[in-house]
Amino acid sequence: xxxxxxxxxxxxxxxxxxxxxxxxxxxxxxxxxxxxxxxxxxxxxxxxxxxxxxxxxxxxxxxxxxxxxxxxxxxxxxxxxxxxxxxxxxxxxxxxxxxxxxxxxxxxxxxxxxxxxxxxxxxxxxxxxxxxxxxxxxxxxxxxx
Amino acid sequence: xxxxxxxxxxxxxxxxxxxxxxxxxxxxxxxxxxxxxxxxxxxxxxxxxxxxxxxxxxxxxxxxxxxxxxxxxxxxxxxxxxxxxxxxxxxxxxxxxxxxxxxxxxxxxxxxxxxxxxxxxxxxxxxxxxxxxxxxxxxxxxxxx
Numbered sequence: 255x256x257x258x259x260x261x262x263x264x265x266x267x268x269x270x271x272x273x274x275x276x277x278x279x280x281x282x283x284x285x286x287x288x289x290x291x292x293x294x295x296x297x298x299x300x301x302x303x304x305x306x307x308x309x310x311x312x313x314x315x316x317x318x319x320x321x322x323x324x325x326x327x328x329x330x331x332x333x334x335x336x337x338x339x340x341x342x343x344x345x346x347x348x349x350x351x352x353x354x355x356x357x358x359x360x361x362x363x364x365x366x367x368x369x370x371x372x373x374x375x376x377x378x379x380x381x382x383x384x385x386x387x388x389x390x391x392x393x394x395x396x397x398x399x
Numbered sequence: 400x401x402x403x404x405x406x407x408x409x410x411x412x413x414x415x416x417x418x419x420x421x422x423x424x425x426x427x428x429x430x431x432x433x434x435x436x437x438x439x440x441x442x443x444x445x446x447x448x449x450x451x452x453x454x455x456x457x458x459x460x461x462x463x464x465x466x467x468x469x470x471x472x473x474x475x476x477x478x479x480x481x482x483x484x485x486x487x488x489x490x491x492x493x494x495x496x497x498x499x500x501x502x503x504x505x506x507x508x509x510x511x512x513x514x515x516x517x518x519x520x521x522x523x524x525x526x527x528x529x530x531x532x533x534x535x536x537x538x539x540x541x542x543x544x
Contacts, residue, residue: 301538322470330405
């Protein structure tokens with residue numbers, strides 16, 4: 255098995271709230287939107303985020319997994335330290351709940367903040383000058399030149 | 400905020416078990432391995448998976464998030480229906496726990512199975528002929544030609 259994530263699927267109690275937040279609030283265009291079932295967004299090259307109605311999520315794994323989202327943070331990096339605050343503000347304006355106000359950070363970049371979406375999905379917004387993506391998609395975490 | 404996931408970070412109670420599973424068992428090469436803190440793997444173009452020691456994970460978000468992983472499935476697609484079983488077998492051989500035996504499926508591809516890693520991270524292995532990635536990274540979910 256090569257190290258490759260193709261889908262990230264999250265149990266979602268309120269798909270309508272998710273649609274309002276991501277589509278209407280943030281302006282993301284769903285790849286597929288099946289009401290009462292699943293919302294797919296492309297969130298990277300070759301990568302889909304699936305917001306999967308919680309009961310169907312549970313049925314699909316035979317009830318083996320807790321449906322409440324826990325232990326999981328999704329991170330989005332922005333190009334400047336100032337953009338951390340404006341992006342966090344945009345998420346809150348779209349209906350997100352501030353979990354961690356923007357501050358200098360030990361992890362997740364030199365400055366970051368966190369916002370919870372209406373279904374408990376936590377997004378970290380970070381500025382990290384030590385992080386880069388090469389043209390071929392290779393990620394580096396190292397001191398800037 | 401554009402629809403882009405840069406890091407997926409999961410609370411990890413036993414980093415040594417994670418290292419044995421992903422590095423020693425599956426042969427994945429960590430981008431960074433900081434004992435007792437975090438393991439990073441690149442799992443797609445521009446995408447890192449961070450397995451973050453659970454207490455530091457909690458400290459980083461101020462204890463606002465449950466540390467037990469829930470409501471989250473990571474999916475990896477394989478090119479043939481037969482490869483679903485061999486990949487699930489490889490994950491189990493590496494120390495994973497079978498959550499859902501390989502079977503035809505309503506979601507997640509026409510055939511899939513699920514395995515839980517030593518820290519509760521659930522991987523779905525699927526074969527899905529309706530899913531494809533174009534050269535530019537664009538994902539399609541549609542009937543095959």
